[in-house]
Amino acid sequence: MARTTPAPASGPFQSYHLSGAFDEMFTAPGKPRSQYRPLYKRILELSPDEMRRRQQAADLSFLHQGITFTVYGREEGTEKIFPYDLLPRIITAAEWEHLERGLTQRLVALNLFLDDIYHKGVILKDKVIPRDLVYSCKHYRKEMRGVDVPRQVYVSVAGTDLVRLADGTFAVLEDNLRVPSGVSYMLANRQVMKWAFPVLFRNFGVRPIDHYGQVLLSTLRALAPQRDREPTIVLLTPGVYNSAYFEHTFLARQMGIQLVEGRDLLVHDGVVSMRTVGGLRRVDVIYRRVDDDFLDPLAFRPDSALGVPGLFNAYRAGNVNLSNAIGTGVADDKAVYAYVPAIIGYYLKEEPILPNVETYLLTDDSQRQHVLDRLDQLVVKAVGESGGYDMLIGPHSCEREREEFRRRIEARPRNYIAQPTLDLSRAPCFIDGVVEPRHVDLRPYILYGEQVNIVPGGLTRVALRRGSLVVNSSQGGGSKDTWVLCE
Amino acid sequence: MTMLSRVADHLYWMSRYLERSEHTARMIDVFYNLVLEQAPESAARHWDKLLTSLEFGSTFAELEKSGLDSHQLTQTLTFDADNPSSIYSCIRAARDNARNVRELISSEMWSELNRLYLGVTEARRDEEIGAHPHDFYQTVKEGAQLFQGITDSTTYRGPGWSFIQLGRFVERARSLAVLLEAHFKQARSEEYLDLVALLKCCTAFEAFCKVYSPELQRARIVQFLLLNSEFPHSVRFAVDRIDRSLQRISENAPQANSTRLLRLTGRLVASLRYGTLEEILAAGLPGFLEEIRRQLADIHDAVYATYIAYPIEQALEPLHAGEFW
Structure with missing residues (x-):
């Protein structure tokens, strides 16, 4: 035929x-x-x-x-x-012009939000976002309260995940504000x-995009705590066994800076130095690719062998800067994410240029019930995870997996959010x-x-x-x- | 040019381990060939010399008592992952060190070292390797030499280069001293085949014959392997290179206490440069060799104390004086 x-x-x-x-x-x-x-x-x-x-x-x-x-x-x-x-x-x-404006707006607002919650917390007093939600976040760092960071920039490197919906609209799926990788x-x-x-x-x-390394370097330079001399900038890696080690070596080479591990750095009198064959050399800015938890065994996880004892004190004293700042994870928590449009409106008095994806907060009884009734249609994600770990894709799941997530959600509702299963654009x-x-x-x-x-x-x-x-x-x-x- | 102490440490050990693997491969190859032509009782004597030269820690008789035959012994020296000095362990350690500084060595160096490692890993699983061991040791020696050639032709002559050279020649000087000591400690070591084996263990047979003649005399061999300034596998040559590397490092990375280190190497250089064979033999060769080993160990420790694991207090002094910023 x-x-x-x-x-x-x-x-x-x-x-x-x-x-x-x-x-x-x-x-x-x-x-x-x-x-x-x-x-x-x-x-x-x-x-x-x-x-x-x-x-x-x-x-x-x-x-x-x-x-x-x-x-x-x-x-x-x-x-x-x-x-x-x-x-x-x-x-x-x-x-691109649209995306650029939207991403800029979002990052500026999220930085204002971080500065606010680690200082006066006006947005919490005004009840735009529930205080409990912020304080119960796994990545909220009470140690950061009252700490001033250079230029009030908390997130200097972000990798925001965008998706394109069926009508062609770009929407933000996740803000990665801790140590985003993939560049x-x-x-x-x-x-x-x-x-x-x-x-x-x-x-x-x-x-062209080849100048990324230079732009990153001038970004880090702009964040040096003391501006009266050329800052020494280093990239802190967890080491060769980290999944993104290739990227760490790649970026250090692109920027012409030292790739250091925790054991290369030491803190004395609140000053961070690296150990070189020519003696100790003071470090001003650390582009760290190590998670908050592992940065300083004295301040955070004591079992961390990747970090630098005393680093947090040096940081708090303003003798060294970290990119990104400590405690930025509170702003990419997937439950806080639901409030980003409100955060933009609150600080910038603007409408969000890039929309969010519809998100159900499971701490809310009626939203939780709605989600539990539709686990086979929705996507459930852990609020503090990234990389696709601890996640349920309803339509592609089996009964056993759904039961497992039902149990987890009921046990710790603050730990999860749900979103509709998005029909991502195709290329x-x-x-x-x-x-x-x-x-x-x-x-x-x-x-x-x-x-x-x-x-x-x-x-x-x-x-x-x-x-x-x-x-x-x-x-x-x-x-x-x-x-x-x-x- | 700033270089992290940890990086210097990795480069130094990468180089030392690779030098050691090449040396071990050559030693086993030479001795394996030698014992093929020997009666069992003198074979045991040669195995003992090999074990002492490689600082294995047990005699052949002890190993035989525990049920190890000569084939298993070579396997242990070559492939055993639990023996930290086996060829396999050395190449793996060299690669691990290189992996930590992969972005700082040339990509050609990395891929050659990786290729060598993968080759040895594969040979380890090959049951047939015992049938043609010479080919295998040849491959290891060539791989290590190729790596050194690539290093020579692709490495920027900064402090990194100097630490690579340092590791290579500290290891070489040390293993030569141990080998010479093991050799001359044994009675009957003046036999022709023994002397040939000794020279071959140092890739020196051909060079020696050119400089002298195939008439092998003990004194000439000691002169050649200990005091010759032009042959790359002589103790003097290696110590000269150690001294030169440390001079360059101290120019590139000034450290207050490098004086002590340079004095240690200067003293060792002087004893080999200005000492005469007659004096050395009169005072006793074994004692002289032992003294060289001791001095090399002191140099190694001083390198660490000066550049790699220096005490913080020492490093802080110039900081407080404001010399650094």
């Missing part, structure tokens, strides 16, 4: 079916959005063998550069390449992309020789020193398993290059 099929039904797009989710590339079958047209044309021109060859070259380049991450909970030394998809995700200049993949993806598709890249007018990915749609999110990296700075791009994470909604690298996700266009 003869059937007229549009062009994409054959060739590389033969198994590309649109669904209810927003499609980044197509408005209708065979109808790419204008920003994707040159890419679409190029894919149709290239033979599957050629595409495969470029994908292999890209994979090999990641392997040779040692761009790997460690998966926890498996055999020791499980290093994997972060799976990389060849086809770029494209963001128009207008979309090295953003930079490495771009490098590999330029090797794989040089001509396409040149003709597209893609905004074309090169899979087994053809192009198929996969769900994606977007994590831009926002820097805040003297002012807010966002390198135009981000990490587009891809749920590579067909139908999967989980993009975390620890859970089978990959990534692709993200192109922000000049116009």
